[in-house]
Amino acid sequence: MLVSAEDMLKKAKAGKYAVGQFNINNLEWTKSILLTAQELNSPVILGVSEGAGKYMTGFKTVAAMVDAMVDSLGITVPVALHLDHGSYEGAKACIEAGFSSIMFDGSHYPIEENVAKTKELVAICKEKGLSLEAEVGSIGGEEDGVIGAGECADPDECKAVADLGVTMLAAGIGNIHGKYPENWAGLSFETLDAIQQKTGDMPLVLHGGTGIPEDMIKKAISLGVAKINVNTECQLSFAAATRKYIEEGKDLEGKGFDPRKLLAPGAEAIKATVKEKMELFGSVGKA
Numbered sequence: 001m002l003v004s005a006e007d008m009l010k011k012a013k014a015g016k017y018a019v020g021q022f023n024i025n026n027l028e029w030t031k032s033i034l035l036t037a038q039e040l041n042s043p044v045i046l047g048v049s050e051g052a053g054k055y056m057t058g059f060k061t062v063a064a065m066v067d068a069m070v071d072s073l074g075i076t077v078p079v080a081l082h083l084d085h086g087s088y089e090g091a092k093a094c095i096e097a098g099f100s101s102i103m104f105d106g107s108h109y110p111i112e113e114n115v116a117k118t119k120e121l122v123a124i125c126k127e128k129g130l131s132l133e134a135e136v137g138s139i140g141g142e143e144d145g146v147i148g149a150g151e152c153a154d155p156d157e158c159k160a161v162a163d164l165g166v167t168m169l170a171a172g173i174g175n176i177h178g179k180y181p182e183n184w185a186g187l188s189f190e191t192l193d194a195i196q197q198k199t200g201d202m203p204l205v206l207h208g209g210t211g212i213p214e215d216m217i218k219k220a221i222s223l224g225v226a227k228i229n230v231n232t233e234c235q236l237s238f239a240a241a242t243r244k245y246i247e248e249g250k251d252l253e254g255k256g257f258d259p260r261k262l263l264a265p266g267a268e269a270i271k272a273t274v275k276e277k278m279e280l281f282g283s284v285g286k287a
Protein backbone atom coordinates (compact mmCIF):
# COMPACT_ATOMS: atom_id res chain seq x y z
CA MET A 1 0.00 0.00 0.00
CA LEU A 2 1.20 3.50 -0.79
CA VAL A 3 1.47 5.86 2.15
CA SER A 4 1.63 9.61 2.68
CA ALA A 5 5.15 10.90 3.29
CA GLU A 6 4.13 12.66 6.51
CA ASP A 7 5.09 9.99 9.05
CA MET A 8 8.38 9.08 7.38
CA LEU A 9 9.42 12.73 7.27
CA LYS A 10 8.45 13.41 10.89
CA LYS A 11 10.58 10.42 11.92
CA ALA A 12 13.45 11.54 9.70
CA LYS A 13 13.33 15.02 11.17
CA ALA A 14 13.35 13.67 14.73
CA GLY A 15 16.09 11.15 13.94
CA LYS A 16 18.28 13.63 11.99
CA TYR A 17 18.38 11.74 8.71
CA ALA A 18 16.75 12.30 5.32
CA VAL A 19 14.44 10.16 3.20
CA GLY A 20 15.49 9.91 -0.45
CA GLN A 21 13.14 10.79 -3.28
CA PHE A 22 14.20 8.93 -6.39
CA ASN A 23 12.50 9.79 -9.66
CA ILE A 24 11.06 7.03 -11.81
CA ASN A 25 10.76 6.84 -15.58
CA ASN A 26 9.72 3.29 -16.28
CA LEU A 27 9.14 -0.17 -14.82
CA GLU A 28 12.84 -1.02 -14.46
CA TRP A 29 13.65 2.10 -12.43
CA THR A 30 10.66 1.57 -10.18
CA LYS A 31 11.59 -2.07 -9.55
CA SER A 32 15.24 -1.25 -8.80
CA ILE A 33 14.35 1.50 -6.32
CA LEU A 34 11.67 -0.55 -4.53
CA LEU A 35 13.91 -3.63 -4.21
CA THR A 36 16.78 -1.55 -2.83
CA ALA A 37 14.56 0.19 -0.27
CA GLN A 38 13.26 -3.20 0.88
CA GLU A 39 16.75 -4.75 1.04
CA LEU A 40 18.02 -1.82 3.13
CA ASN A 41 14.84 -1.54 5.21
CA SER A 42 14.56 2.12 4.28
CA PRO A 43 11.48 4.29 3.67
CA VAL A 44 11.40 5.68 0.14
CA ILE A 45 9.64 8.29 -1.96
CA LEU A 46 9.15 7.66 -5.68
CA GLY A 47 9.09 10.96 -7.57
CA VAL A 48 7.21 11.39 -10.84
CA SER A 49 7.65 14.57 -12.88
CA GLU A 50 4.83 15.64 -15.17
CA GLY A 51 7.02 14.72 -18.15
CA ALA A 52 7.74 11.25 -16.78
CA GLY A 53 4.04 10.83 -16.08
CA LYS A 54 3.22 11.63 -19.72
CA TYR A 55 5.99 9.29 -20.91
CA MET A 56 4.47 6.45 -18.90
CA THR A 57 1.10 7.21 -20.59
CA GLY A 58 -0.44 9.12 -17.68
CA PHE A 59 -0.64 9.36 -13.89
CA LYS A 60 -3.28 6.65 -13.66
CA THR A 61 -0.94 4.13 -15.31
CA VAL A 62 1.87 5.14 -12.96
CA ALA A 63 -0.29 4.83 -9.83
CA ALA A 64 -1.65 1.44 -10.92
CA MET A 65 1.83 0.14 -11.81
CA VAL A 66 3.48 1.27 -8.58
CA ASP A 67 0.62 0.10 -6.39
CA ALA A 68 0.61 -3.35 -8.01
CA MET A 69 4.41 -3.61 -7.95
CA VAL A 70 4.61 -2.85 -4.22
CA ASP A 71 2.16 -5.69 -3.73
CA SER A 72 3.68 -8.24 -6.11
CA LEU A 73 7.27 -7.65 -4.92
CA GLY A 74 6.14 -8.00 -1.30
CA ILE A 75 7.46 -4.55 -0.37
CA THR A 76 6.77 -3.81 3.30
CA VAL A 77 8.80 -0.62 3.83
CA PRO A 78 6.85 2.67 3.59
CA VAL A 79 6.55 3.85 -0.02
CA ALA A 80 5.10 7.23 -1.04
CA LEU A 81 4.22 7.95 -4.67
CA HIS A 82 4.90 11.65 -5.10
CA LEU A 83 4.23 14.14 -7.90
CA ASP A 84 7.46 16.10 -8.47
CA HIS A 85 7.22 19.82 -9.37
CA GLY A 86 3.51 19.60 -10.10
CA SER A 87 1.48 22.33 -11.72
CA TYR A 88 -1.87 23.19 -10.16
CA GLU A 89 -3.68 21.04 -12.78
CA GLY A 90 -1.11 18.24 -12.47
CA ALA A 91 -1.58 18.19 -8.69
CA LYS A 92 -5.32 17.74 -9.10
CA ALA A 93 -4.83 14.99 -11.71
CA CYS A 94 -2.47 13.05 -9.40
CA ILE A 95 -4.83 13.35 -6.44
CA GLU A 96 -7.51 11.86 -8.70
CA ALA A 97 -5.17 9.14 -10.01
CA GLY A 98 -4.28 7.78 -6.55
CA PHE A 99 -0.88 9.32 -5.74
CA SER A 100 -0.17 9.39 -2.00
CA SER A 101 1.87 12.59 -2.02
CA ILE A 102 1.88 15.79 -4.08
CA MET A 103 4.31 18.57 -4.78
CA PHE A 104 2.74 21.79 -5.93
CA ASP A 105 5.46 24.03 -7.30
CA GLY A 106 4.03 27.52 -7.22
CA SER A 107 7.46 29.15 -6.93
CA HIS A 108 7.11 30.87 -10.31
CA TYR A 109 3.89 32.65 -9.25
CA PRO A 110 3.88 35.89 -7.25
CA ILE A 111 3.93 34.87 -3.56
CA GLU A 112 0.23 35.80 -3.04
CA GLU A 113 -0.84 33.44 -5.82
CA ASN A 114 1.51 30.70 -4.62
CA VAL A 115 -0.06 31.04 -1.14
CA ALA A 116 -3.65 31.00 -2.47
CA LYS A 117 -3.17 27.91 -4.67
CA THR A 118 -1.11 26.06 -2.04
CA LYS A 119 -3.83 26.80 0.55
CA GLU A 120 -6.50 25.25 -1.61
CA LEU A 121 -4.38 22.13 -2.19
CA VAL A 122 -3.57 21.84 1.54
CA ALA A 123 -7.31 21.52 2.24
CA ILE A 124 -7.81 18.84 -0.43
CA CYS A 125 -4.73 16.83 0.60
CA LYS A 126 -5.64 16.99 4.30
CA GLU A 127 -9.10 15.67 3.58
CA LYS A 128 -7.69 12.75 1.58
CA GLY A 129 -4.75 12.00 3.91
CA LEU A 130 -2.08 12.91 1.34
CA SER A 131 1.16 14.74 2.04
CA LEU A 132 1.83 18.04 0.27
CA GLU A 133 5.14 19.66 -0.61
CA ALA A 134 5.24 23.36 -1.48
CA GLU A 135 8.08 25.35 -3.01
CA VAL A 136 9.37 28.85 -2.36
CA GLY A 137 12.27 30.32 -4.30
CA SER A 138 12.90 28.44 -7.51
CA ILE A 139 15.44 25.64 -7.75
CA GLY A 140 18.04 26.29 -10.43
CA GLY A 141 18.70 24.38 -13.62
CA GLU A 142 16.32 22.71 -15.99
CA GLU A 143 13.95 19.88 -15.29
CA ASP A 144 11.47 18.72 -17.90
CA GLY A 145 11.75 22.08 -19.64
CA VAL A 146 11.05 24.04 -16.46
CA ILE A 147 13.97 26.39 -15.93
CA GLY A 148 14.74 27.99 -12.57
CA ALA A 149 17.55 30.41 -11.76
CA GLY A 150 18.61 28.87 -8.42
CA GLU A 151 17.65 31.68 -6.10
CA CYS A 152 17.71 31.70 -2.33
CA ALA A 153 14.21 31.72 -0.83
CA ASP A 154 13.01 34.53 1.41
CA PRO A 155 12.60 33.07 4.93
CA ASP A 156 9.48 35.19 5.60
CA GLU A 157 7.83 33.87 2.43
CA CYS A 158 8.80 30.35 3.55
CA LYS A 159 7.05 30.96 6.86
CA ALA A 160 3.93 32.23 5.09
CA VAL A 161 3.73 29.01 3.04
CA ALA A 162 4.73 26.69 5.90
CA ASP A 163 1.98 28.20 8.08
CA LEU A 164 -0.63 27.04 5.55
CA GLY A 165 -0.17 23.50 6.91
CA VAL A 166 1.92 21.90 4.17
CA THR A 167 3.73 18.66 5.10
CA MET A 168 7.15 19.69 3.78
CA LEU A 169 8.75 22.69 2.19
CA ALA A 170 11.23 22.92 -0.70
CA ALA A 171 13.12 26.18 -0.41
CA GLY A 172 15.79 27.34 -2.82
CA ILE A 173 19.18 27.62 -1.10
CA GLY A 174 21.34 27.88 -4.22
CA ASN A 175 20.67 24.26 -5.29
CA ILE A 176 20.34 23.34 -8.95
CA HIS A 177 18.81 20.39 -10.83
CA GLY A 178 21.21 18.38 -12.98
CA LYS A 179 24.99 18.72 -12.94
CA TYR A 180 26.48 21.59 -10.93
CA PRO A 181 28.65 24.03 -12.89
CA GLU A 182 32.37 24.32 -12.01
CA ASN A 183 31.83 27.77 -10.52
CA TRP A 184 28.84 26.80 -8.33
CA ALA A 185 28.86 28.80 -5.09
CA GLY A 186 27.59 25.88 -2.97
CA LEU A 187 24.54 25.69 -0.72
CA SER A 188 23.65 28.73 1.35
CA PHE A 189 23.56 27.32 4.88
CA GLU A 190 22.84 30.78 6.19
CA THR A 191 19.58 30.80 4.21
CA LEU A 192 18.75 27.22 5.25
CA ASP A 193 19.29 28.06 8.91
CA ALA A 194 17.18 31.24 8.67
CA ILE A 195 14.35 29.31 6.96
CA GLN A 196 14.33 26.59 9.58
CA GLN A 197 14.37 29.16 12.41
CA LYS A 198 11.23 30.73 10.93
CA THR A 199 9.44 27.48 10.11
CA GLY A 200 10.03 25.55 13.35
CA ASP A 201 9.70 21.79 12.85
CA MET A 202 8.79 21.91 9.16
CA PRO A 203 10.66 19.14 7.25
CA LEU A 204 12.70 20.89 4.55
CA VAL A 205 13.35 19.38 1.13
CA LEU A 206 16.61 19.60 -0.79
CA HIS A 207 16.15 19.33 -4.54
CA GLY A 208 19.01 18.79 -6.97
CA GLY A 209 20.62 16.04 -4.87
CA THR A 210 22.95 14.99 -7.69
CA GLY A 211 26.53 16.16 -7.28
CA ILE A 212 26.25 17.93 -3.92
CA PRO A 213 29.40 17.10 -1.93
CA GLU A 214 28.85 14.67 0.97
CA ASP A 215 29.83 17.14 3.69
CA MET A 216 27.23 19.64 2.39
CA ILE A 217 24.55 16.93 2.36
CA LYS A 218 25.34 16.05 5.98
CA LYS A 219 25.35 19.67 7.06
CA ALA A 220 22.01 20.28 5.29
CA ILE A 221 20.50 17.32 7.17
CA SER A 222 21.86 18.64 10.47
CA LEU A 223 20.15 21.99 9.74
CA GLY A 224 16.70 20.51 9.07
CA VAL A 225 16.59 18.85 5.63
CA ALA A 226 14.51 15.66 5.92
CA LYS A 227 13.98 14.79 2.22
CA ILE A 228 16.53 14.84 -0.59
CA ASN A 229 15.64 14.45 -4.26
CA VAL A 230 17.86 12.52 -6.67
CA ASN A 231 17.20 12.10 -10.36
CA THR A 232 20.16 12.91 -12.63
CA GLU A 233 22.55 10.61 -10.79
CA CYS A 234 20.33 7.59 -11.50
CA GLN A 235 20.09 8.68 -15.14
CA LEU A 236 23.88 8.96 -15.40
CA SER A 237 24.57 5.57 -13.81
CA PHE A 238 21.86 3.94 -15.94
CA ALA A 239 23.29 5.45 -19.14
CA ALA A 240 26.91 4.53 -18.29
CA ALA A 241 26.05 0.89 -17.53
CA THR A 242 23.96 0.57 -20.69
CA ARG A 243 26.72 2.14 -22.82
CA LYS A 244 29.34 -0.23 -21.38
CA TYR A 245 27.16 -3.26 -22.15
CA ILE A 246 26.72 -2.14 -25.76
CA GLU A 247 30.36 -1.07 -26.23
CA GLU A 248 31.46 -4.50 -25.05
CA GLY A 249 29.24 -5.95 -27.77
CA LYS A 250 27.18 -7.92 -25.27
CA ASP A 251 23.98 -6.98 -27.10
CA LEU A 252 25.33 -8.90 -30.09
CA GLU A 253 26.23 -12.03 -28.14
CA GLY A 254 23.73 -14.85 -27.57
CA LYS A 255 20.37 -13.28 -26.75
CA GLY A 256 21.95 -10.09 -25.40
CA PHE A 257 19.58 -7.96 -27.44
CA ASP A 258 16.63 -9.23 -25.39
CA PRO A 259 15.31 -6.02 -23.72
CA ARG A 260 15.31 -7.77 -20.36
CA LYS A 261 19.04 -8.43 -20.75
CA LEU A 262 19.80 -5.10 -22.42
CA LEU A 263 18.24 -3.10 -19.57
CA ALA A 264 19.58 -5.29 -16.75
CA PRO A 265 23.00 -3.59 -16.26
CA GLY A 266 21.31 -0.17 -16.07
CA ALA A 267 18.78 -1.47 -13.57
CA GLU A 268 21.61 -2.87 -11.41
CA ALA A 269 23.47 0.46 -11.65
CA ILE A 270 20.38 2.30 -10.34
CA LYS A 271 20.28 -0.09 -7.37
CA ALA A 272 23.89 0.77 -6.53
CA THR A 273 23.23 4.53 -6.80
CA VAL A 274 20.12 4.33 -4.61
CA LYS A 275 22.00 2.25 -2.01
CA GLU A 276 24.85 4.76 -1.89
CA LYS A 277 22.41 7.65 -1.40
CA MET A 278 20.33 5.90 1.28
CA GLU A 279 23.53 5.19 3.21
CA LEU A 280 24.64 8.82 2.88
CA PHE A 281 21.22 10.17 3.87
CA GLY A 282 21.11 7.86 6.91
CA SER A 283 17.74 6.23 6.10
CA VAL A 284 19.01 2.62 6.09
CA GLY A 285 17.21 0.51 8.73
CA LYS A 286 14.72 3.30 9.46
CA ALA A 287 11.60 1.74 7.88
Ligand code: 13P
Pocket residue numbers: 023047084085176177178179206207208209210229230231232233
Ligand atom coordinates in the same frame (compact mmCIF):
# COMPACT_ATOMS: atom_id res chain seq x y z
P1 13P B 1 18.78 16.07 -9.69
O1 13P B 1 18.30 15.67 -11.03
O2 13P B 1 19.77 17.16 -9.73
O3 13P B 1 19.26 14.89 -8.89
O4 13P B 1 17.52 16.69 -8.90
C1 13P B 1 16.37 15.92 -8.74
C2 13P B 1 15.25 16.72 -8.19
O5 13P B 1 15.43 17.66 -7.45
C3 13P B 1 13.89 16.33 -8.55
O6 13P B 1 12.94 17.22 -8.10
